[in-house]
Amino acid sequence: MSDDKTVGQIQPAAAFQALPLNHMIAEPLKAAVQAQQSSAIALENYIRSFIDENGKPITIDFKSRIKDTDGTDRTVSISAPLLSIVPIPHLSINEINTHFSFEVSHVRKEASRNDGKLEGNVASQGIVSKFVDLSLSGNVSTTSESQQTSNQSGKLDISVKASQAPVPAGLQKIMDIMAQSIVTE
Numbered sequence: 022m023s024d025d026k027t028v029g030q031i032q033p034a035a036a037f038q039a040l041p042l043n044h045m046i047a048e049p050l051k052a053a054v055q056a057q058q059s060s061a062i063a064l065e066n067y068i069r070s071f072i073d074e075n076g077k078p079i080t081i082d083f084k085s086r087i088k089d090t091d092g093t094d095r096t097v098s099i100s101a102p103l104l105s106i107v108p109i110p111h112l113s114i115n116e117i118n119t120h121f122s123f124e125v126s127h128v129r130k131e132a133s134r135n136d137g138k139l140e141g142n143v144a145s146q147g148i149v150s151k152f153v154d155l156s157l158s159g160n161v162s163t164t165s166e167s168q169q170t171s172n173q174s175g176k177l178d179i180s181v182k183a184s185q186a187p188v189p190a191g192l193q194k195i196m197d198i199m200a201q202s203i204v205t206e
Contacts, residue, residue: 045121053114060112068192071104078102078199105199113186120178 071079082100089095188196 040123046119049117049119053117057114064109064111067110068104071102071107078104078202081106099203101203102199105196105203109188109192109196111186111188111192113184114182115184116180116182118178118180118182120180 073079079102080100081103082098084096084098086094086096
């Protein structure tokens with residue numbers, strides 16, 4: 022049996038130091054930034070889908086009957102930029118939670134068991150036996166056992182919370198201009 026008690030033994034501190042914590046913390050954050058970037062590109066493409074090949078907003082045109090203040094009915098034509106009347110899917114990641122737990126447990130049990138036996142008998146004989154009655158017997162045995170158990174486990178939970186973000190000021194200004202361009206005749 023080796024004199025070094027650490028041979029084959031799990032060292033909890035070393036196990037924790039070996040964990041790629043920088044990677045485990047940074048990767049969810051990088052993924053969130055990439056998701057936000059993808060969301061921004063999707064928003065740009067969504068807005069561009071409401072603009073025709075001449076760079077003009079696609080409008081929705083329809084007629085509606087309304088009552089004037091004097092109570093008479095009249096038909097009005099309405100032309101509204103489609104982008105001014107549909108919701109804008111502007112998403113933002115509000116929160117990222119990363120939960121990580123790691124457990125190292127180690128049980129080491131040592132016992133020594135070497136089965137061996139030594140027996141012997143000594144008795145006085147001959148002329149000495151008339152004066153001394155001597156008898157000796159002996160028995161020696163040893164035992165050794167070794168058992169080692171280890172358990173390592175880990176768990177990583179990542180949750181991301183996204184919601185509709187406020188429309189950026191520049192986009193809101195464009196939306197306000199488009200809303201003002203709604204024409205009724």
